[in-house]
Amino acid sequence: MPDPLVYALIINWNGREHLADCFDSLLAGTYRNCRFVLVDNHSGDDSITFVRERYRDPRVEILALPENLGWSGGNNRGIERALDAGADYIFLLNNDTAAASDAIEKLVLAAEANPACGALAPKMLLFDAPHLLNSLGIECSIIGSSWDIGVGRLDGPRWNTPRKVLGVCGGAMFLRSAALRIAGLLPDFQIYLDDLDLCLRIWNAGFEVWNCPEAVIRHKFSATMGAGKRRRQKYYLNTRNRMRLVMRNFPASQLRRVLPRMLLGELKSVGRGLLDGEYWKLWGHAKAWGASLAYLPEAWRARKRYGTSARFWDQIRHNVLFFPGVDLPENGWYAERSVNGEQVRPISRTATMPCEGGQLRITLVNCYPALGGAEVEVFAGGHVIARLAASERTEQTLTCPEGVLEFRAHHVFDADETGELCDFGGWLRVERA
Numbered sequence: 001m002p003d004p005l006v007y008a009l010i011i012n013w014n015g016r017e018h019l020a021d022c023f024d025s026l027l028a029g030t031y032r033n034c035r036f037v038l039v040d041n042h043s044g045d046d047s048i049t050f051v052r053e054r055y056r057d058p059r060v061e062i063l064a065l066p067e068n069l070g071w072s073g074g075n076n077r078g079i080e081r082a083l084d085a086g087a088d089y090i091f092l093l094n095n096d097t098a099a100a101s102d103a104i105e106k107l108v109l110a111a112e113a114n115p116a117c118g119a120l121a122p123k124m125l126l127f128d129a130p131h132l133l134n135s136l137g138i139e140c141s142i143i144g145s146s147w148d149i150g151v152g153r154l155d156g157p158r159w160n161t162p163r164k165v166l167g168v169c170g171g172a173m174f175l176r177s178a179a180l181r182i183a184g185l186l187p188d189f190q191i192y193l194d195d196l197d198l199c200l201r202i203w204n205a206g207f208e209v210w211n212c213p214e215a216v217i218r219h220k221f222s223a224t225m226g227a228g229k230r231r232r233q234k235y236y237l238n239t240r241n242r243m244r245l246v247m248r249n250f251p252a253s254q255l256r257r258v259l260p261r262m263l264l265g266e267l268k269s270v271g272r273g274l275l276d277g278e279y280w281k282l283w284g285h286a287k288a289w290g291a292s293l294a295y296l297p298e299a300w301r302a303r304k305r306y307g308t309s310a311r312f313w314d315q316i317r318h319n320v321l322f323f324p325g326v327d328l329p330e331n332g333w334y335a336e337r338s339v340n341g342e343q344v345r346p347i348s349r350t351a352t353m354p355c356e357g358g359q360l361r362i363t364l365v366n367c368y369p370a371l372g373g374a375e376v377e378v379f380a381g382g383h384v385i386a387r388l389a390a391s392e393r394t395e396q397t398l399t400c401p402e403g404v405l406e407f408r409a410h411h412v413f414d415a416d417e418t419g420e421l422c423d424f425g426g427w428l429r430v431e432r433a
Helices: 016-027 047-054 070-084 103-113 177-183 194-204 228-249 252-275 280-306
Strands: 006-012 034-040 060-064 089-094 097-099 117-126 129-135 138-140 146-148 172-176 208-219 337-339 342-347 350-355 358-365 374-380 383-390 393-400 403-409 426-432
Touching: 006 016, 006 070, 006 103, 016 034, 016 047, 016 097, 034 047, 034 070, 047 060, 060 070, 070 089, 070 177, 089 097, 089 103, 089 177, 103 117, 103 172, 103 208, 117 177, 117 194, 129 146, 129 208, 138 194, 172 177, 172 208, 177 194, 194 208, 194 228, 228 252, 228 280, 252 280, 342 358, 358 374, 358 383, 374 426, 383 393, 403 426
Parallel strands: 006 034, 006 089, 034 060, 117 208
Antiparallel strands: 089 172, 097 208, 117 129, 117 172, 138 146, 337 342, 342 426, 350 403, 358 393, 358 426, 374 383, 374 403
16 A cells, blocks of 8 residues: 655745755655645745755645735645645645654654544754754643643653644644545634634544654744734734634533633733733724624634534643743843842753853852752863852852853753743853952
8 A cells, every 4th residue: 555645835935045944854854755845925035946946856846826825825725736636644834944854754654543633743843942842732721822832841751752732833734634624724814823723623523633742843933922013913813813713613512611711811911911001902902802703704604614512622721811921042041030139040951152261150049949959060162161069059160261161951940840931950140250
């Protein structure tokens, strides 16, 4: 029996600078029965020319769209093409990703071993910091706010057990064609939450959604909201689309519990906007509610067409309303904070910094002594020049050569134990002696 046919759809709009990393990694893959389609949303750069001239592999195809249809619209055109071509699986990929050589092979093996699985989430890592997670699936609160599982956390064995998840991040989304033929295509949300909406319909269609940690994708992820008009538009679309998500997919039997929590969430959001002086958020919420009321007929048609069920309800988060947030390091360093009256910076498992040479005073603080001692080694030129260990606090003065200093933590303070947003290796202050 031939291997299942996979269509990998690389959605692109003016992303020429990302395409080499993406296509080079895909074409080096071990799974052979695969087609790679550049789904180009009417780019104004030379993306199409670049792919056509650089990749003369017969497995590479180009779907040039006559206008920018957005993430959902462009991917839907690609999905339709793949379904018409008889694809067994469809792999949606953002253009700013790179796949491990065996990623598609691992996804196919996992899907073939579990016919009930309609969608799979690979392990997505940060492109330039692959020791940190980007996503292992999607979580969602009772009011429709969603976020990536594990985002910003340190990768490790604890994340390597496959499990059911509510949804899959659209940046790398592996889909069974048979599930799509029942659940339908991506909704017209413009952007944000369209990936989760499809996954809820896959659940409602009788399939399951799992993650597949063996399949690794690196992604050039950004957690920023942007600024100005872009930030306001993103805020509005997220607010509007979580309302659409609830209206289209949540079981009617749970709406009496959902609606009061949605009202509470709106009051909290508007109140926070007022306290922070961000009065534009009030207009964003007002627009979102108006758009949602106008969307009621469309939501009703979606519910009638695709049905709803409580099959996914046990995975909805009831203990939080909104995304708890994410903190990402720069060169391994997190934002400065005050601990017992002194300014320190938390580090990830490792951190680096340039050094002009000379004497430095390095302070290591342990914010959670009940969870064990903090221990950090300092490297220069690949050699250990100091070891700092602290049950609460320690300090050393070092003579350091010019170059780059690296700090490596021996013990990681897990976010699940500390209640922080991320995992820390220690809290340091580095200053001239």
